[in-house]
Amino acid sequence: MIDFDQLFARDLPVPAARSRGWPRYNFTGGHNDPEIVPVEGLIASAERVLRRDGRSLAAYSQGGNPLGYAGLRAFLADKLASKRGIETSADDILITSGSLQGLDLVNQVLLEPGDTVIMEQLTYSGAIERARRRGVKVVGVPLDEDGMRTDLLAAALERLRTGGVRPKYIYTIPTIQNPTGTVLSLERRQELLRLSAAHGVPIFEDECYADLLWEGDWPTAIRGLAGGAAVIHIGSFSKTLAPALRLGYVSAPWTVMSRLLACKNDGGTPALEQMVVADYFGAHFDDHVGRLKAGLRHKLEALTGALEEQFGSAAEFRPPRGGIFLWVTLPDQVDTAALAGPALEAGIAFNPGPDWSVDPVAARHSLRLCFGHPRPAEIQAGIERLAEVCHRETGIPERSANVARDQPLPSR
Amino acid sequence: MIDFDQLFARDLPVPAARSRGWPRYNFTGGHNDPEIVPVEGLIASAERVLRRDGRSLAAYSQGGNPLGYAGLRAFLADKLASKRGIETSADDILITSGSLQGLDLVNQVLLEPGDTVIMEQLTYSGAIERARRRGVKVVGVPLDEDGMRTDLLAAALERLRTGGVRPKYIYTIPTIQNPTGTVLSLERRQELLRLSAAHGVPIFEDECYADLLWEGDWPTAIRGLAGGAAVIHIGSFSKTLAPALRLGYVSAPWTVMSRLLACKNDGGTPALEQMVVADYFGAHFDDHVGRLKAGLRHKLEALTGALEEQFGSAAEFRPPRGGIFLWVTLPDQVDTAALAGPALEAGIAFNPGPDWSVDPVAARHSLRLCFGHPRPAEIQAGIERLAEVCHRETGIPERSANVARDQPLPSR
Numbered sequence: 001m002i003d004f005d006q007l008f009a010r011d012l013p014v015p016a017a018r019s020r021g022w023p024r025y026n027f028t029g030g031h032n033d034p035e036i037v038p039v040e041g042l043i044a045s046a047e048r049v050l051r052r053d054g055r056s057l058a059a060y061s062q063g064g065n066p067l068g069y070a071g072l073r074a075f076l077a078d079k080l081a082s083k084r085g086i087e088t089s090a091d092d093i094l095i096t097s098g099s100l101q102g103l104d105l106v107n108q109v110l111l112e113p114g115d116t117v118i119m120e121q122l123t124y125s126g127a128i129e130r131a132r133r134r135g136v137k138v139v140g141v142p143l144d145e146d147g148m149r150t151d152l153l154a155a156a157l158e159r160l161r162t163g164g165v166r167p168k169y170i171y172t173i174p175t176i177q178n179p180t181g182t183v184l185s186l187e188r189r190q191e192l193l194r195l196s197a198a199h200g201v202p203i204f205e206d207e208c209y210a211d212l213l214w215e216g217d218w219p220t221a222i223r224g225l226a227g228g229a230a231v232i233h234i235g236s237f238s239k240t241l242a243p244a245l246r247l248g249y250v251s252a253p254w255t256v257m258s259r260l261l262a263c264k265n266d267g268g269t270p271a272l273e274q275m276v277v278a279d280y281f282g283a284h285f286d287d288h289v290g291r292l293k294a295g296l297r298h299k300l301e302a303l304t305g306a307l308e309e310q311f312g313s314a315a316e317f318r319p320p321r322g323g324i325f326l327w328v329t330l331p332d333q334v335d336t337a338a339l340a341g342p343a344l345e346a347g348i349a350f351n352p353g354p355d356w357s358v359d360p361v362a363a364r365h366s367l368r369l370c371f372g373h374p375r376p377a378e379i380q381a382g383i384e385r386l387a388e389v390c391h392r393e394t395g396i397p398e399r400s401a402n403v404a405r406d407q408p409l410p411s412r
Numbered sequence: 413m414i415d416f417d418q419l420f421a422r423d424l425p426v427p428a429a430r431s432r433g434w435p436r437y438n439f440t441g442g443h444n445d446p447e448i449v450p451v452e453g454l455i456a457s458a459e460r461v462l463r464r465d466g467r468s469l470a471a472y473s474q475g476g477n478p479l480g481y482a483g484l485r486a487f488l489a490d491k492l493a494s495k496r497g498i499e500t501s502a503d504d505i506l507i508t509s510g511s512l513q514g515l516d517l518v519n520q521v522l523l524e525p526g527d528t529v530i531m532e533q534l535t536y537s538g539a540i541e542r543a544r545r546r547g548v549k550v551v552g553v554p555l556d557e558d559g560m561r562t563d564l565l566a567a568a569l570e571r572l573r574t575g576g577v578r579p580k581y582i583y584t585i586p587t588i589q590n591p592t593g594t595v596l597s598l599e600r601r602q603e604l605l606r607l608s609a610a611h612g613v614p615i616f617e618d619e620c621y622a623d624l625l626w627e628g629d630w631p632t633a634i635r636g637l638a639g640g641a642a643v644i645h646i647g648s649f650s651k652t653l654a655p656a657l658r659l660g661y662v663s664a665p666w667t668v669m670s671r672l673l674a675c676k677n678d679g680g681t682p683a684l685e686q687m688v689v690a691d692y693f694g695a696h697f698d699d700h701v702g703r704l705k706a707g708l709r710h711k712l713e714a715l716t717g718a719l720e721e722q723f724g725s726a727a728e729f730r731p732p733r734g735g736i737f738l739w740v741t742l743p744d745q746v747d748t749a750a751l752a753g754p755a756l757e758a759g760i761a762f763n764p765g766p767d768w769s770v771d772p773v774a775a776r777h778s779l780r781l782c783f784g785h786p787r788p789a790e791i792q793a794g795i796e797r798l799a800e801v802c803h804r805e806t807g808i809p810e811r812s813a814n815v816a817r818d819q820p821l822p823s824r
Contacts, residue, residue, distance in 0.1 A: 015670035019477040039466035046458035054451035057654035065431040242469035244683035258427035271656035
């Protein structure tokens with residue numbers, strides 16, 4: 001018998017456990033609204049594209065450009081121009097297996113152990129973790145209600161320059177920031193570009209959520225602004241359609257793209273999903289996203305209502321301007337990483353704040369609640385139960401629904 | 413403006429060029445037969461699975477097991493048991509984006525720079541290249557008509573042990589070997605297992621092509637033999653259905669699987685493809701593969717016929733026992749890597765032998781011709797034209813279709 005433990009590479013992640021199944025109240029991850037998956041539309045698109053182009057599946061990359069299915073790249077070229085202000089040719093867009101693969105490819109092409117990158121202080125856990133796995137130092141820049149504080153970014157860049165460090169990129173989620181839900185102001189986008197040019201540090205713009213802005217001004221993507229030609233921009237169909245489809249994209253200068261493409265040695269992004277999404281969104285993008293946003297906004301109201309009712313002033317949050325998650329901060333007594341276990345025992349899953357922070361300690365009282373997947377009634381019930389577990393474990397919240405927590409709650 | 417050239421990581425692959433499109437006569441890669449893509453069957457399956465499970469796309473991994481879509485894992489557990497002799501639970505099968513992702517994950521989990529692995533002397537270029545990219549030394553073991561020479565494997569293992577080297581794995585494509593088309597005999601499979609146990613070196617079995625054996629005895633997979641429980645086994649739907657779907661799988665002991673799964677941080681294998689393939693193959697695997705094999709065998713005959721006609725005794729080959737490619741050796745005057753450029757100018761693409769060999773110099777007169785994609789008439793015309801280019805560049809073949817090559821050919 002082979003003893004594999006003697007053979008594994010060093011520094012692997014801890015082994016995966018057997019799957020535990022879906023929690024009863026799931027507020028984690030970037031799951032989307034199942035009710036709004038356009039099943040009949042996808043069926044019609046699948047039929048149309050398979051009948052027209054199905055035989056092309058017999059060749060790697062459908063016998064076409066390794067950048068991805070031409071129809072989806074053409075759709076994206078239009079969408080990026082009309083909605084994000086990015087003028088690009090379809091031949092400068094790369095389709096990836098989720099924007100996550102875009103993130104991995106950019107990291108592979110730019111990062112080496114010992115490098116430094118800059119991110120928003122609170123940001124996507126995967127971005128922090130993947131950089132650190134490569135032995136890269138992550139410098140966090142605080143946010144306020146307008147996104148990354150560019151004055152503090154300037155100071156950080158200056159400090160790094162003084163220390164002889166040129167960071168490899170400034171990673172930002174400018175439009176519906178993850179996890180804070182903020183939108184970076186136009187002035188700050190321009191300031192970011194100015195700082196990028198002054199310090200020779202590229203901007204790495206992640207726009208996974210940008211299409212889900214509820215309303216109001218829709219700031220141009222940083223890559224679409226004057227001086228934005230060198231920005232590396234990634235996006236996703238996970239949030240506008242469905243994450244299990246695993247489709248994202250990269251828009252970047254060819255200097256970078258030619259490197260990403262050389263490293264993308266996966267035999268091509270799966271084609272059926274590309275074909276179906278190109279066909280469906282070619283006709284229905286605005287309708288679908290409009291419906292999706294209405295549903296998500298309704299769920300956000302259910303979530304903030306439940307939090308107010310169950311946690312009262314103990315839960316601090318700023319409603320996001322779009323998207324699928326809410327960043328909540330609880331009083332100092334609550335350590336959200338410690339709460340996660342007992343909550344899961346009670347069927348409630350959430351993302352503890354430390355995973356979403358460059359400085360885990362600073363976020364130990366916060367958590368991220370994703371409201372995309374559960375129905376409003378499940379959101380209500382889940383938050384009720386979370387308040388119960390949290391009270392039991394930490395004494396917080398002291399009151400729920402205007403009733404002191406040491407009395408039984410009126411309804412369950 | 414950002415100068416990215418100052419920022420790229422060291423040792424990246426050379427930048428990709430802009431796509432040149434599909435060559436007129438394409439004998440490269442692992443492309444499949446476009447005529448046999450079951451378009452109407454896939455449409456019916458897509459409709460059925462989307463209507464039944466489409467809403468599950470709203471969650472990562474469809475809210476299920478990160479190993480992959482349960483229906484496809486169940487199909488595979490049956491198929492592996494009935495066709496490959498591997499008894500396994502669906503919960504010990506991982507669905508990957510092509511078997512290529514399986515290969516990458518296994519490498520990630522086992523290999524470090526400075527390690528050694530053993531492969532067949534002639535083998536899949538991607539396996540050689542990916543190991544070498546990780547700074548791993550590849551030791552080749554010669555093949556004969558029954559696959560890897562286990563006597564020479566024993567000698568190589570002994571030599572390495574004497575030198576204090578324990579290889580990380582023995583990679584083999586036992587059933588329809590790539591590129592030689594051989595099938596490893598049962599005795600050698602058992603001997604391989606004996607050597608694996610004696611030296612504590614795992615077997616990494618790649619069965620991408622095994623379903624395409626024309627006829628005759630169908631040797632049990634090495635993982636299915638007594639003592640095979642520690643074997644890591646990968647397979648693919650690229651060759652039985654369509655490579656652009658990007659679906660493969662891993663069957664491995666949980667010790668290894670828990671590591672592969674921890675490293676598979678891609679957000680899940682795309683779900684629509686998994687659902688459609690599970691449904692379609694759940695009802696049609698044998699029919700479809702039977703049709704596919706009949707078509708491929710007909711194409712192989714077209715290829716060997718054209719080679720005999722155009723190259724005569726100058727082209728040496730042993731018809732494969734199944735699959736999609738033929739390994740051809742030309743006389744010493746022909747350097748196939750040098751021939752590839754002029755051939756591509758003339759619209760003919762093939763895989764030069766050195767890419768498919770642990771020792772590139774030893775394979776410099778050989779080439780791999782994949783006959784899966786072109787139609788028989790294109791095969792005929794492509795080989796005619798290849799003979800023309802080859803004669804012009806090297807003087808080989810001296811005669812074609814029984815006519816000396818310095819005379820014009822009778823037909824074109």
